[in-house]
Amino acid sequence: MKNLDFDWKPLALVPLLAVLVLPLVGSTSTWVTLTVAGLAMGMIIFIIASGLTLVFGLMDVLNFGHGVFIALGAFVATTVMGLMADWTGSNELWRNLVAVFPAMLVAMLVAGALGLAFERFIVRPVYGQHLKQILITMGGMIIGEELIKVIWGPAQIPLPLPEAMRGSFLLGDAAIEKYRVMAVVVGLVVFGVLAWVLGRTKIGLLIRAGVQDREMVESLGYRIKRLFIGVFVVGSALAGLGGVMWGLYQQTVTPQMGAQVNVLTFIVIIIGGLGSTGGALIGALLVGLMANYTGFLAPKIALFSNIGLMVAILLWRPQGVYPVANR
């Protein structure tokens, strides 16, 4: 018998928001441009948030230091892409991709390695102590930011898009930036891989079960702490990848960028339901769309529009759009 009980309402929020905004925007072409920009931003935030939500769900760890992996990933990308200036300056897309993919890979490796150390020395001593987790992980992020300043300097560094990724496609009258399409594609690939691992593999099954009831997973004979370390490292690596994507999106990187994105990331995982990857995707897309629509329609309220969105969602579903059972 098939499971027909999937809850479609949260998923419907994304197209619903887009459709409701269309008359306010007025121009269809502007609406398409804003929508694609919002989806691209949402996908990048999802890449960053997916690991964080699993880290919280699995071990009840509030990691306010997640932003350091974002900033580190972006700064590593400036170095790697700086070393490949000939390739990023080329007009040929494949040569640009040859520069961007190693930058992403190295950023993920470095962020993942830092994640391993962060879990061992900062998070592990404060398991089960939320207040200490908040304080010590924020402290870890401050140290990380200072180390970035030591290595790359305190000033913002440009991270220009490679030549062939600049500019826009024209879809009728709507201009769609090439990089935003790429961000959506990368986000979809990450989501697809995560969905496959979580839904189709035994490791994924263990992660989903551990998010619900880690004591029972241990009673079945599985060492959930090892699983958690793996998830923490992968989550850090994904934040590093998200940092590269965000840096290219903004075309500049600063040591404080992680702390800035952190706010959006926490809004996303709260909207999604702590521990829910599917919820994080919905939350990220809503946040991305909301930021772009309000930025165009009412720039003065853009800053707190996402907080308003979170409040509205929590009034509707206090545990987030896809609350994890047993929590």
Added chain:
Amino acid sequence: MNPNLLELKGVHTHIGAYHILHGVDLVVPRGKLTMLLGRNGAGKTTTLRTIMGLWHASQGTVVFDGQDITAAQTPAIAGLDIAYVPENMGIFSDLTVKENMLLAARSAKNASQMDETRLQWIFSLFPAVEKFWNHPAGKLSGGQKQMLAVSRAIVEPRKLLIVDEPSKGLAPAIINNMIDAFAQLKQTGTTILLVEQNISFAQRLGDYVTVMDDGRAVHAGSMQALAEDEELQRSLLGLAL
């Protein structure tokens, strides 16, 4: 070979500031079904959780199959072939029935690698498990969840099966199914330790019994001897079987 698969000697357990177990002695003979009886708050669940390493004994020893597991971690204890069904059943509500079963089948990487013969046997014991195979476990009724919890514990052969109150909140017809299931498991030679408050359930299944009160084992012997001694029943349990 030691005739007892599991032995607890003088086990004390503290939970925070509370001293719950005050020197519990318990033996679980191999291939037999041992009942752990006692009033609410006697320490039965704490004893099971201490065996599983979910709470650690502050004093005393827990020995399983000749190995001291007093200080061992829960995954290592479960890895010694002990299956545990907690009082709240420990069902993963967001996972399907199939996924719950697959998690317990440690040797299987996917559903097709689960032992089909054993699955058919489980389906014959608990048809609801097969009927709702692809349903989210959270949608099952209380009785169906209990069946799933026991099915999950027996999806692979284990040396010891520990179940905390399998009949709790179940309808009489389902209790009969449960009794049939444990009777068949006994025939396979599986050693079983059950916590129970349903005296009729205990009497029909138990080979041995340990009665707990106030964090101590106050009586141990054969179930039959307890069933035949009304005076002893009244003094230990406050009622006759």
